[in-house]
Amino acid sequence: MERPAKTLSPALADPATIPGWGVDADARNDPTYPIRDQSHDHGLTRRWDRPPVQQPDVEILQSIEHVRQPAVVGTSVPPRGVSGALRRLAFRWSESNWLHWLILLGADRVDVVEGVMEDLSRGTLPNVPAEMGLGAAWRHDRERLVTRWALAAGTVAVGAAIAANVRRERLAARRTVLLPARSHEEGSGTRI
């Protein structure tokens, strides 16, 4: 059975000269069945019947593992701003490099801030509770939502109380520093 050559790369060895070449080959030993139809594997060549190649009019970042631009690309949201600069940077590394993905994740977080600034610059204040679908939470998950609000409100209240207390103490301490006569009484003049 003559199969087409499965690679265009220069072979270092000619299989015909290898003793026993292929004697144990078993076509049934194909763990990819039936997901992949190997009878249509025409070898490691990129010479297939290519579709026309799209000429995008926006910036497309491309994996350095590609040897050419895929025929069709998505043109949604081209890179922009600081997040865009980070994304361009990320594409210096391959998909195999963690840095590539971690920088992209970082860029995604920066993009969120840039998105809010974009909204503000257009004079719209993003309605964050609505964007988070809190209407659905109110209708179907009220208990948890209210508990969360209560928790959040509680945290804020406690935080505020602590902050107020600290401030009061600091003021008191400062006063003691400023008024040396009293600092003797309280003995707390060294407090900041």
Add this chain to the structure above:
Amino acid sequence: MKNSALAGPAATSAASWGTRMLAMDYRGPYRVRLSEKPMPRLLHPRDAIVRVTRSCICGSDLHLYHGMVPDTRVGSTFGHEFCGVVEEVGAEVQNLAPGDHVLVPFNIACGHCHFCQQGLYGNCHESNPQATAVGGIFGYSHTAGGYDGGQAEYVRVPYADVGPTKIPDWMDPDDAVLLTDVVPTGYQAAEMGGIQKGDTVVIFGTGPVGIMAARAAWLFGAGRVIVLDMYDYRLDFVRTYGPAEVYNFKELDDVVVFLKKTTDGLGADVAIDAVGGDASGNAWHWLFGTKLKLEAGSAIPLHWAINAVKKGGIVSVVGVYGPTGNMVPIGNVVNKGITIRANQASVKRLLPRLIEHVRAGRIDPKALITHRVPLSDVADAYHLFANKLDGCIKPVLVPHAG
């Protein structure tokens, strides 16, 4: 809604087109809204423009919604499970004409490359510039090609002759929209399990994908189907829909010990991960994967699958994880001689068979749809589905609704 200054990208070229449309608009983790965007245009001779009639939210969208997928840009429109009416076709499109009602597989596939030729339509090499490891997917971040998705009034559909399939006259569009992803994915999960007649199959996750995997396992001749999740309402559904034996893993001391004991100490023949990186159930994975992002999501379902399958068994993975890496007990894969099989579903390859199954009444996809939501309420729909509220199994967004 809003004023027209709320433009998305490429406002200049769209201005000549004139009209605008409404589309889901990602603003950041847990934040989405409906915005006005330019109408999509034909950008390639094999493109079509489709007016969306139905568009689902998928468990995969939750990975985007939670900010887990790198290169998910603010302003993107999600949605890879949709059907609709062809509005316009490019010069080279032959099989479709305006007016055709089509279901659109979630994979963007050229039909010609090394991978498409072998039926790997989920791994096309001509549709995703940003990554070679990932195929092109509608509305699934730039890591999947940077395409706007179908949670919108209109969407650009590349390679219109390859993926889109005319909905048969007799088919309910609610069934059709689930054939774009959920049904083929659940089916391929079972197929990759290499199930032999009588096999015991354990499935992690009772989302739409896990439910379909349970249903499909029977078609491949399973002898016993066990499903685990943490939501009783979903377990109740699959108990009769599968049918399946169901267990709430929150009530089990040790999932693996339980599964060993129920298989006479050996483990299941086949284990399927239909959960992916948004999994619950383990504090370590939650900390490292979900919170710190030091691994690509929580891999606890895969961990359980590897440890609960029998020696020499097969683990089939359709749950989606990120591209960096995860902590999984790979040593056990070696010691136990496990075969791992995984992929994005190849929807086009499976469609003829699945359409036949729906026609014959062997699969009832639309039974999974619990919520039908106008596109304008997209933010609420995401919240509801992400938090598994109101008995939600599968929400469908309907654009042009009033």
